[in-house]
Amino acid sequence: MDRRGFLAAGAALALASPATGRPRPLRLSLLGQALIEHAPGAWPGREALAVRLARGDVVFTNLETVIQGLNAGAPTRELLTLHAAQPEVLSTLRSLHLGLIATANNHAFDLGPGGIRDTVDALRAAGLPSTGSGADLAAASAPAYASSAAGAVGLVAFATGKVRPGGAATADRPGVNELRRDAAGQPFAEDVERILHAIAAARRQAQV
Template identity: 45%
Template structure:
């Protein structure tokens, strides 16, 4: 059977979205499943801040407004899901359930956090929505067997250095005493064991190589855990959507991280049908990888930032993005992509939390520029799928 899947970027919101001329957005979200990344924690009297930086706390009414607009599912594995710790996760799940929204990517233990949301597609078929965070984040935010948190798929970077530079680094560590200090901590289990190759320094893993380079891979245990869960979903005949939240950005935020396509290809080989990326607050290009739609960054859908002026002063384009609707055929192939360039929902007022108008369609040169950015990495076959 064929079906439609609507996707948007992150809904970073505090209060409810306020209706305005949003008929085009509502029409796009009229799909069998409509999904966004909730980058917030619902406020809870029992919770307390887990960070000293920005908190994004949403009201239950904010989630109600997402449901009223047409969303049916939320991804919740990101850097703001744990803003109030476990009580915030409980409050967010309760508010999502009350609003009629499924939620994936967080839970009271790792089994709950990694478990996909299952949404009906008709004729007995279901979609499995997984949500995972790629880091970097403190370990405390990630769920474990006896700890609430979010689902991890942590990316690890190994830095290659030519032999002479690696030797110089070893000498620096020896002069500082860092090598002996680390060995003493490792001996009693206070720090992780020594790397199998290379050396650890300043929180990084260095290896020998012909030139300076960064080598990325998903943490093996995290990847194996996800692959096992996806295999079970595939065995059950589910259509698999992966939501990946990432803060390992390029210096130019609008560019897809260099390592992301290789990770996407691994995940597609493990069973993913669609990959939705969020994290950087700007739109990044779409790709087709092995015939599967991959969105490394759909930017924002709602962005209740308290730093509007800083983004404007630095010319960071956080206020324009797209929402998409995929047409999937009976063989799980994407046959068309409806693309709606949008003006992102802004805060009602600087520093306020009363909500914001819903996003509205872009037009003219704004729409053309955003469409060009969205499609710049697509080949002719990929561009042929677009219905702007």
């Protein structure tokens, strides 16, 4: 299966009609990366943005910052490209009504396996559902769910390319849910199977 075929299969699983319909059309806001390192106060346009996002049922972003905690290890990259923050930044995401977070990206491993654990723990403590990284491969690949008045939304997140050595989750190591590709660019069959299985599981539990 090539990349296009994989994406098509995932989309078909995600969008197929579930057993129970949602009460009304879902209003879903999809934001780009949240590469946030400080918890700023008021800034121009923030209030208007929060009001706009509050109109949606679920707001999604990809968190490209490691949340520092007691388990954080030494930086795995140069400080110029290191992205880490204290848990307080998550209050900014909550104030903008973020409700579903992906953590599978090339910065998730910036503070090593301990940084993976700290980030997931901080998101859980903040009440922000997340997926894409975790204590092991099963946790990193498991769907996350956000509830809303229009029904539940399930998310499966993975990264392909630029995952640092040691950054991929394994059966007994924290890391990112990685979709590996061979020299020809073809996805590894076992990764495809795992991700499509997770999408199918999300479809059984969520309306979208």
